[in-house]
Amino acid sequence: MTEKNQSTLACCSPRENPAGLELMNRTLPMFTPPNEDGEVCCGPKQGPRSNLFEKPGYRIQSYVEDFITTPLGPVPKIKTRLDRRDLLGSFGVRVGFGRNDYKVAPGLYALGRPDSDSIVLVTANYKLSFDTLRKEMADMNAWLLVLDTRGINVWCAAGKKNFSSEEVISQVKNTNLEKIVSHRKLILPQLSATGVSALQVKKGCGFEVIWGPIRARDIKAFLSARYQADKSMRLVTFTLSERLVLTPVEGTQVIKPLLLVLLIMFILSGIGPGIFSLTDLWHRGLIAAVSVMLGVVSGMFFTPVLLPWVPFRSFSLKGAVTGLFFGLVLISLYFHPMNLLSSLALLLLIVTLSSYLAMNFTGSTPYTSPSGVEKEMRRAIPWQSAAAILGLIIWVVSAFIHPFI
Amino acid sequence: MEEFRYLPHVSTLRLDESLCSGCGSCTLVCPHGVMAMNGRKVQVVDHDGCMECGACMNNCPTGAINLSPGVGCAAFIIKSWLKGKEGASCGTG
Numbered sequence: 133m134t135e136k137n138q139s140t141l142a143c144c145s146p147r148e149n150p151a152g153l154e155l156m157n158r159t160l161p162m163f164t165p166p167n168e169d170g171e172v173c174c175g176p177k178q179g180p181r182s183n184l185f186e187k188p189g190y191r192i193q194s195y196v197e198d199f200i201t202t203p204l205g206p207v208p209k210i211k212t213r214l215d216r217r218d219l220l221g222s223f224g225v226r227v228g229f230g231r232n233d234y235k236v237a238p239g240l241y242a243l244g245r246p247d248s249d250s251i252v253l254v255t256a257n258y259k260l261s262f263d264t265l266r267k268e269m270a271d272m273n274a275w276l277l278v279l280d281t282r283g284i285n286v287w288c289a290a291g292k293k294n295f296s297s298e299e300v301i302s303q304v305k306n307t308n309l310e311k312i313v314s315h316r317k318l319i320l321p322q323l324s325a326t327g328v329s330a331l332q333v334k335k336g337c338g339f340e341v342i343w344g345p346i347r348a349r350d351i352k353a354f355l356s357a358r359y360q361a362d363k364s365m366r367l368v369t370f371t372l373s374e375r376l377v378l379t380p381v382e383g384t385q386v387i388k389p390l391l392l393v394l395l396i397m398f399i400l401s402g403i404g405p406g407i408f409s410l411t412d413l414w415h416r417g418l419i420a421a422v423s424v425m426l427g428v429v430s431g432m433f434f435t436p437v438l439l440p441w442v443p444f445r446s447f448s449l450k451g452a453v454t455g456l457f458f459g460l461v462l463i464s465l466y467f468h469p470m471n472l473l474s475s476l477a478l479l480l481l482i483v484t485l486s487s488y489l490a491m492n493f494t495g496s497t498p499y500t501s502p503s504g505v506e507k508e509m510r511r512a513i514p515w516q517s518a519a520a521i522l523g524l525i526i527w528v529v530s531a532f533i534h535p536f537i
Numbered sequence: 538m539e540e541f542r543y544l545p546h547v548s549t550l551r552l553d554e555s556l557c558s559g560c561g562s563c564t565l566v567c568p569h570g571v572m573a574m575n576g577r578k579v580q581v582v583d584h585d586g587c588m589e590c591g592a593c594m595n596n597c598p599t600g601a602i603n604l605s606p607g608v609g610c611a612a613f614i615i616k617s618w619l620k621g622k623e624g625a626s627c628g629t630g
Binding site: 288290291322323325326327328329330331343346361363366367368370439440445446447491492494495496497498499500501502503504505506507508509 | 540541542543544545547548549562565566567568569570586587588589590591592593595596598605606607608609610611612613614615
């Protein structure tokens, strides 16, 4: 073949899917790929021929690299390396984009080249969970049984009883797992135990549950230690990076109520001796808006990040302390144009917002008990409401007492 | 989790040692090391570390563990006050 011919070939028939092509040649001996004779073609490059595993109405996902044959038909073999699309998706859900529909199809997947003796790992169908696990399973042979947890991660799905004994049993049955593996063992993430009872799974489908480690990154160590997890693998952590990664989603969830609060603050700031002044709305409103934003950032970002170093155990108090600190910083910077009353009003608002939002962070932590959160809220909410109302009243009143800010 | 401690004396966790068979399932599933084997039975060694996730109770074969499980999430609790336990959800999910 001449060099010219090779380049035409490159134009008209880009890389074929090797697996698909191999299968095609096997099943269709008469088939020859197009343009192999170097025929000149026009128009843009054409894509590869469809993979034979493609079906009308379905689409082969980018994380599937091949299909392996089993007595029960083809099983998708998934990549253990994340590509750009996976990383972009992970970034997206971390900032709150497409988070409620980030899932993979439940069912059976293959990692490496598993056979009937290979282990079976069970996980959630939240794609972030799925990605984290497959990434840690490089060079391993295993079956991956993905449950339908409605696109929710392992622990939250277990809490909502979507990652449940019934769901494990039904996926084991749907996939005919007992015909694919000769053993009767499933490795489940430890945190799914909130929703899964090992006894019920055994009763329902005959498979024994082995509690794997909490974190996917410990899975290889766990397997090589013959299913023994050391103590650290069994305990949850809440490190700085684990806290940091949660803060953007928290932020995106309050955008709508925040805009409403800002609007109310601007309108209230316009009220004064001249009944309503647009100048005040702008001048006083701006500093009120800055205060609101500071309260939000203090409660949703600084309190979670500084969590172990902020005094008190209750989150509402932690948030109040952080808010008080940042509020005092702001007032000392702005004290000149402000008087004591309006400073007090803004300080109250910052502390309240920070306290309330920090209290909401309890939902993202791995150590707050519902009894504790309820106790804290029953105590904190009356104080928070009173402080917010008082702050707003003083803010409006201060405009009448001191004409400027 | 030694560095993070939440409100003390609130967990509803109760262990009936007379019912405990000593299988140790609870010590495997607890994410906070609240339970530990003590001879042939299990013992609560860190009651205040309990976050009431319910994993131990769910996996106790003899019903020796009792607690009222749930998620420690303010948004969930507010919704359960407003709509009742059934209608509540944590976050947008």
